[in-house]
Amino acid sequence: MKKSFRPYLAFLLLGSLLSFTACKEDEEPAPDHEHELITTITLTLVPTDASKPTVTAIWEDLDGVGGNPATVDDLVLSANTTYNGSISFASVENHDGHSHGHDLTAEIKEEGEAHEVFYVVTPQGLVSFEKTDKDTNGRPIGIETTATTSVAGSGTVRVVLKHQPGTKSNSSNMSTGETDVDIVFETTVQ
Amino acid sequence: MFHITIAGKNLLFLPLLLLFIQPVAAQDMYIIPETELEQDCGLTLSGKVIDHDTREPLIGATVLIEELQKAVVTDEYGNYHFHNLCRASYSVKTTYIGYEEIRSSFRLSSSAVRNMALHIDARTFGAVEVVGGRMVRQAQTTETLAGRELEETRGLSLGESLKKLSGVSSVQTGPTVSKPVIHGLFGNRVLILNNGVRHESQQWGNEHAPEIDPLNAQELKVVKGAAGVRYGSDAIGGIVMVNPKPLPDSTGVSGELNLIGSTNNRMGAVAGMAEGKLQQLPLSWRLHTSLKKAGSAQAPTYNLNNTGFEEQNLAATLGYRQQKFGAELYYSYFHTKLGFLSSAHIGNLTDLANAIGREQPEEAGSFTYTIARPYQDVTHHLLKARGYYKTGDLGELQFTYGLQENRRQEYDRHRNTGDSPQLDLDLQTHTTELVWEHEPVSNISGSMGVSTIWQNNTYTPNTRALLPFFKSLTVGAFISEKWRKDNLQLEAGIRYDQKSLDVQRWGNSRELLKPAYTFHNLSGSFGALYDLGYHVSLSGHIGYASRAPHAYELFAQGLHNSAATYEEGNPNLVSEEALNTMATFTYHSNLRLNGELSLYYNTINDYIYLQLAPEYVLGVQGAFLKARYRQADARFWGADLTADYAFTNRLTLNNKTSLVYAVNRETGNYLPFITPSRTDNTLRYSFENRESSKFSDRYLAVGGLYVARQSRSDEQSDPVLPAPDAYFLLHAELGTSLSLGRQQLELGLVGNNLLNTSYRDYQNRLRYFANEMGRMLLFRVKILL
Incomplete structure (x- = not known):
């Protein structure tokens, strides 16, 4: 009887051995941020009339969706002014207190035939955006724009970046494809 | 000795085999004595095959009516049944591995119940080893997909194959991802045992199919309902x-x-x-x-x-x-x-x-x-x-x-x-x-x-x-x-x-x-x-x-x-x-x-x-x-x-x-x-x-x-x-x-x-x-x- 229980001990030993070797040293998780996620959008409007101020509005959410809310600048424009607009999309990551930025605008421009930026202004006519850049198929991209204001007022500018792989065409619009960016700037024209 | 082991194993497949043979034999081999032609042939002979000493039922014993060459195998309670027998005299041979076979003859005039008690064969006693599990039944509902029904699912994923069983459905993500659902419960509530080991993967995700190849399986078995005792308390669904x-x-x-x-x-x-x-x-x-x-x-x-x-x-x-x-x-x-x-x-x-x-x-x-x-x-x-x-x-x-x-x-x-x-x-x-x-x-x-x-x-x-x-x-x-x-x-x-x-x-x-x-x-x-x-x-x-x-x-x-x-x-x-x-x-x-x-x-x-x-x-x-x-x-x-x-x-x-x-x-x-x-x-x-x-x-x-x-x-x-x-x-x-x-x-x-x-x-x-x-x-x- 005594003898027959020896293998049992061997099994137990084997088991404990395996579970101990399993416990490796503690690893710490890297700070969580998804690589290459758009975190920072900068809308820059340079007036053709040099006496008026250049406008820069930044929308930023460094920890992505959820967590802390985004910080958003207001867009303050001069009335009766024409601006050369450009928008940039960047991925900014914080490593040990340092921030590392990676501009994604060039990539988007390169894949222009699969992307388009839309500007939705409320109320209509507060600012009007005209896209001045074209993709390889001659369709607008919307990174470069001309923005024109007339009378003073206030409202919002919504910026939407659409990913439209294979679906961007003469008939495509803002409801085509997948949304990469959909943000709103509070806007004042004075 | 080894030979007996094999015989014991093969016996498990006998019921399946006989299921197919039986109807053929029944049609071709009916011998109806002329004198009793007018009499009805709807009699049933049934009973239990038991161990003479322990009175334990014998599962998988073979009962053969020699005149008809008709054989059945006892079920998990040791029961056997013959249907559609005519009034006649029959000799019945009962065999079970490791036991002495018995022959009994009787005249069947109405449906009857006959129990067969077998004695252990002294020559083989002590050398019998039945490997591979008896037909064990449990109170909790289980269903098995095996044999032809399993063959028909070859090429489908595990989740899709299991849909063949009643009470089992699947949660899908498009045509390629399918997760088994038992009685409405799925994911972490359904435990999957892959070759006897708890399958551990990211089962919380509805679009994460079990990482198991069903082509390697001989049977897929589902235990329905809370079954936490044997493999882990989390088996709430089955x-x-x-x-x-x-x-x-x-x-x-x-x-x-x-x-x-x-x-x-x-x-x-x-x-x-x-x-x-x-x-x-x-x-x-x-x-x-x-x-x-x-x-x-x-x-x-x-x-x-x-x-x-x-x-x-x-x-x-x-x-x-x-x-x-x-x-x-x-x-x-x-x-x-x-x-x-x-x-x-x-x-x-x-x-x-x-x-x-x-x-x-x-x-x-x-x-x-x-x-x-x-x-x-x-x-x-x-x-x-x-x-x-x-x-x-x-x-x-x-x-x-x-x-x-x-x-x-x-x-x-x-x-x-x-x-x-x-x-x-x-x-x-x-x-x-x-x-x-x-x-x-x-x-x-x-x-x-x-x-x-x-x-x-x-x-x-x-x-x-x-x-x-x-x-x-x-x-x-x-x-x-x-x-x-x-x-x-x-x-x-x-x-x-x-x-x-x-x-x-x-x-x-x-x-x-x-x-x-x-x-x-x-x-x-x-x-x-x-x-x-x-x-x-x-x-x-x-x-x-x-x-x-x-x-x-x-x-x-x-x-x-x-x-x-x-x-x-x-x-x-x-x-x-x-x-x-x-x-x-x-x-x-x-x-x-x-x-x-x-x-x-x-x-x-x-x-x-x-x-x-x-x-x-x-x-x-x-x-x-x-x-x-x-x-x-x-x-x-x-x-x-x-x-x-x-x-x-x-x-x-x-x-x-x-x-x-x-x-x-x-x-x-x-x-x-x-x-x-x-x-x-x-x-x-x-x-x-x-x-x-x-x-x-x-x-x-x-x-x-x-x-x-x-x-x-x-x-x-x-x-x-x-x-x-x-x-x-x-x-x-x-x-x-x-x-x-x-x-x-x-x-x-x-x-x-x-x-x-x-x-x-x-x-x-x-x-x-x-x-x-x-x-x-x-x-x-x-x-x-």
């Missing part, structure tokens, strides 16, 4: 067991080659198996491998863009078996890459509304084998070492160690993101189990044991922290015993698990948080099985199981791209507890009608579920729905029915029906994502075997599956889109064995959705975006080598 064939007992090498092809997604699969046993050593081995590749699936009127998949599998087993002890080493590798319907990868709520508004997905594309982003790439390794030692007359001691690594990489479709995945999780699991199965001691048999599970989950830097780093250790102990006397069997079991969970995650203000938990979980079961006679048995089972919340339910944090939902865990969750009562009525061994009806009533306290919150979450992509894990008391109840009616020996109608109801007991609301009522009816015709023909075992079956609309859903349970309409699908199966010279082949053809019906299924997560697959024909050839 257990799915994927069992490969036992290693060969006889010396020599054999093999098998399966070729599978299908229309629709133009899938091709090859599975090869070789096995053998060495002559000099008690060493056996098996090698199994399979490769699958499929292109994009086709809905009846359009292409389902980017839904192709590929899969590679390998399994190797080495077994050493001696009389007293044995060991087995098993390794399996699973790798899959599956495409995800491209138009279901959406940005925000507006995109979701746009997608729902479209008749068909925005990107139709055309058929291709290419898999582009978004896709999943999943690898699963399993290493298992098992040893047993026979503790003399007392029983058997078994030790099992399992090492698993699950690597899940998900590639989203954003801008040019290089080659790196957006989600990259790595889960390592070590399981150990020590069990002692003891032999009957005054009618009580059972097992007891201890087990451990150690897990470490990590993610690669710069990927989504959907699930945090965690380590967990679960230690459990159980005892389960069965008492059996005459017609009654009682069983009871209890288990205790302690689970510690240590999480590491980053907080909102960039600080490393280390929440830790300890859960205590108890499981219990009590069952009774009563044999009411030769044709009827009744069983009742009460199971209690409690499941600790998963790290995902506690700390999930991230976007679900196909549902435009931001999912958030709830760190305050407690264990959920299920009390499941089940009653099963079995009507068996009848000439025409056989079946099983089971009713269940499952009360789950603190049921963990994902509830959509009224507020939105804003991100760079716009607005998302917010869903948070919550707990509520729930109630599930329903019924499963399986029934067969044999019109003739060749023509049978089979019905499988299941109903599930589920409500939130606190609010009275319906729970989301519960299986709609379904019924499948199949008419099967088996052709007569002719000796001259090369073909044998030919059959043809035609059936229809009806799935009702989920009427138990409303705006509260499904706020995004109401449940889709009911649907009816026509299916057909045909098969045959073919002998070409000495070469044996098995051929089969299965047709699904033959009417090419356009439909959407309530439990498919992609029902917002696209229709289900259209008509599909699956061809298979099995070549025995």
